[in-house]
Amino acid sequence: MSENTAEFWRWKEYNWHDETVDPRDGEIISAGVDVGSVSSQAVVMIDGKLYAYSNMRTGSDSPDSARKAMNWALENTGLALDDIHYTVGTGYGRVNVPFADRAITEIACHARGGNLMYGPTVRTILDMGGQDCKAIHCDERGKVTNLLMNDKCAAGTGRGMEVFADLLAVSIEEVGDLSLDVEEEPPPVSSTCVVFAKSEASSLLREGWSKKRVLAAYCSAMAHRVVSLLDRIGMEKDFAITGGIAKNKGVVTRLERELKLTSMKSEYDTQIAGAIGAALFARALVEKQRKKVAK
Amino acid sequence: MKANYGYLDGSGEFFITIDTDLCIECTDHGCVDACPLGLFEIIVDDYDDDVAAIKEEHRKKLKYDCAPCKPVSDRPPLPCVEACAPGAVTHSW
Ligand code: SF4
Numbered sequence: 255m256s257e258n259t260a261e262f263w264r265w266k267e268y269n270w271h272d273e274t275v276d277p278r279d280g281e282i283i284s285a286g287v288d289v290g291s292v293s294s295q296a297v298v299m300i301d302g303k304l305y306a307y308s309n310m311r312t313g314s315d316s317p318d319s320a321r322k323a324m325n326w327a328l329e330n331t332g333l334a335l336d337d338i339h340y341t342v343g344t345g346y347g348r349v350n351v352p353f354a355d356r357a358i359t360e361i362a363c364h365a366r367g368g369n370l371m372y373g374p375t376v377r378t379i380l381d382m383g384g385q386d387c388k389a390i391h392c393d394e395r396g397k398v399t400n401l402l403m404n405d406k407c408a409a410g411t412g413r414g415m416e417v418f419a420d421l422l423a424v425s426i427e428e429v430g431d432l433s434l435d436v437e438e439e440p441p442p443v444s445s446t447c448v449v450f451a452k453s454e455a456s457s458l459l460r461e462g463w464s465k466k467r468v469l470a471a472y473c474s475a476m477a478h479r480v481v482s483l484l485d486r487i488g489m490e491k492d493f494a495i496t497g498g499i500a501k502n503k504g505v506v507t508r509l510e511r512e513l514k515l516t517s518m519k520s521e522y523d524t525q526i527a528g529a530i531g532a533a534l535f536a537r538a539l540v541e542k543q544r545k546k547v548a549k
Numbered sequence: 550m551k552a553n554y555g556y557l558d559g560s561g562e563f564f565i566t567i568d569t570d571l572c573i574e575c576t577d578h579g580c581v582d583a584c585p586l587g588l589f590e591i592i593v594d595d596y597d598d599d600v601a602a603i604k605e606e607h608r609k610k611l612k613y614d615c616a617p618c619k620p621v622s623d624r625p626p627l628p629c630v631e632a633c634a635p636g637a638v639t640h641s642w
């Protein structure tokens with residue numbers, strides 16, 4: 255008997271840098287490293303503009319993941335860690351970024367990053383991350399005014415979706431599109447708790463439901479669940495979704511349907527919002543230090 | 550900033566909300582001593598202000614931790630709410 259060992263949950267890791275920019279022309283080189291429970295991102299900014307980043311899976315060791323993400327972001331840029339003026343660590347593993355000058359929560363960083371990515375009108379940010387879900391309300395400067403974090407279980411998170419992709423043997427990157435390819439929207443699975451939803455999905459498959467229909471029911475349940483979080487912090491129409499799940503059209507479309515709103519779109523990668531925010535904080539902290547010295 | 554600590558699960562919503570803008574001017578930090586279980590702590594937040602927060606280890610079990618303060622009938626005022634003169638603390642349940 256052959257065993258199917260394909261890793262359907264595995265998403266593509268990548269790095270990027272702007273080849274048109276000479277980083278040495280900049281005045282402040284700042285960096286943000288977001289070590290999440292599932293993925294890690296490192297961002298390098300030159301005077302507040304995105305210059306380089308990486309996005310990879312978090313390993314079992316947070317300091318090592320932070321180092322790897324940073325090294326990968328710096329690859330082929332001609333920059334070394336020592337060239338960076340200030341680094342802020344954020345995310346679940348923020349205190350384990352060995353080369354960071356300061357740690358700032360991912361909530362403050364997502365709000366700050368979201369402000370750059372979607373513009374100053376953005377007021378409500380939903381970060382659907384690897385193992386938690388955060389609803390953030392912020393002001394025009396990207397300062398948090400109301401926050402709520404649900405990290406009690408993996409339901410409605412990237413990890414929950416990965417477990418589902420594996421169960422149904424569907425590539426994580428196809429889940430969203432496949433879930434939308436149903437003739438009629440099925441009722442959501444009754445539980446978003448990953449453990450219960452898994453057994454519910456297995457029995458639906460046995461009853462003859464197609465994989466697409468089961469995926470639709472799960473995406474719908476995930477969307478439904480986060481709506482109540484957003485309700486608690488107060489929804490405003492300039493609303494954006496960050497994190498890995500923002501790339502899952504199946505969840506985003508259903509969420510927009512429930513909210514009767516279209517989420518704002520950005521040219522930036524939604525997964526690097528926290529790291530962008532951290533790099534922006536880092537830049538502001540360098541400026542603050544320099545002002546102090548100049549006095 | 551309104552910081553909501555707690556969770557939402559199949560049995561309901563259990564959040565303690567702290568309006569941390571009110572903590573900035575607060576000097577006595579009454580919430581910290583008032584809570585019999587020591588759920589509150591004063592932290593330096595991301596914007597460098599001293600504000601109250603619910604300790605990490607209690608955030609996922611508020612329903613149970615706060616239960617002794619919330620009898621089903623004849624519920625007295627909650628110690629944490631009463632001790633906070635600026636009115637920064639509210640409970641969702
Ligand atoms: S007593 Fe109220 S205002 Fe003062 S620190 Fe505690 S929660 Fe904040």
Ligand code: SF4
Nearest residue numbers: 584588615618628629
């Ligand atoms: S209800 Fe009681 S246990 Fe809960 S936070 Fe307030 S004082 Fe502490």
